[in-house]
Amino acid sequence: MTYKAKTFDLPALSGLSEKQIKVHLGLYEGYVKHANLIMEKIQSLKEADAEGNAYLVSELRRRFAFEFDGMRMHEYYFEQFEGGTAAMNQDSPFAGAVAEKYGDQGLVAHIKEVAGSRGIGWVVVYSDPRAATLHTVFVNDHELGQLAGLPILLALDLWEHAFMVDYVPAEKKDYIDAFFANLNWSVVEKRFDEAIRMSAA
Numbered sequence: 001m002t003y004k005a006k007t008f009d010l011p012a013l014s015g016l017s018e019k020q021i022k023v024h025l026g027l028y029e030g031y032v033k034h035a036n037l038i039m040e041k042i043q044s045l046k047e048a049d050a051e052g053n054a055y056l057v058s059e060l061r062r063r064f065a066f067e068f069d070g071m072r073m074h075e076y077y078f079e080q081f082e083g084g085t086a087a088m089n090q091d092s093p094f095a096g097a098v099a100e101k102y103g104d105q106g107l108v109a110h111i112k113e114v115a116g117s118r119g120i121g122w123v124v125v126y127s128d129p130r131a132a133t134l135h136t137v138f139v140n141d142h143e144l145g146q147l148a149g150l151p152i153l154l155a156l157d158l159w160e161h162a163f164m165v166d167y168v169p170a171e172k173k174d175y176i177d178a179f180f181a182n183l184n185w186s187v188v189e190k191r192f193d194e195a196i197r198m199s200a201a
């Protein structure tokens with residue numbers, strides 16, 4: 001099988017230019033291409049000389065998570081802008097879980113705190129249905145620090161490529177504000193509901 005780049009039905013965004021989004025979507029398509037390419041390379045190296053290429057194959061397998069997660073994380077990211085900005089529904093089950101975990105600080109303030117981590121990567125909010133809680137972590141690159149098996153609810157791209165067409169590095173906070181200004185929280189709420197449904201199935 002091969003992965004195909006998704007297309008996203010994105011509205012005009014506030015604080016994120018068309019050029020910024022175009023450049024970023026181009027990078028996303030690169031991850032899709034390279035996820036496919038690694039799978040093909042592993043196959044062809046094994047077919048050519050499984051023993052002689054064993055090191056190469058094992059290094060490519062290690063590398064696969066970088067390309068695969070680079071692809072999938074961007075899908076989580078861009079989907080969050082589809083449908084236009086929508087505030088969090090305070091009556092939703094997700095909002096209840098947020099209030100329980102993040103209380104007075106609130107989720108957005110907590111995400112901004114985690115986003116202050118040094119390095120390139122993502123802030124990811126997960127649901128852990130087994131423990132009926134949420135986790136917010138910093139993922140380095142695309143794959144280092146992901147929590148095994150937990151459904152992703154929200155993905156904030158903090159690679160510089162996500163904002164450097166529109167902002168300089170010192171303006172990262174403005175990019176994060178723009179991210180939240182455009183975020184469709186109903187997408188996040190639906191992911192939460194789906195995670196709960198899947199864990200109950």
Ligand SMILES: [Fe+2]
Nearest residue numbers: 157159161162
């Ligand atoms: Fe990105």
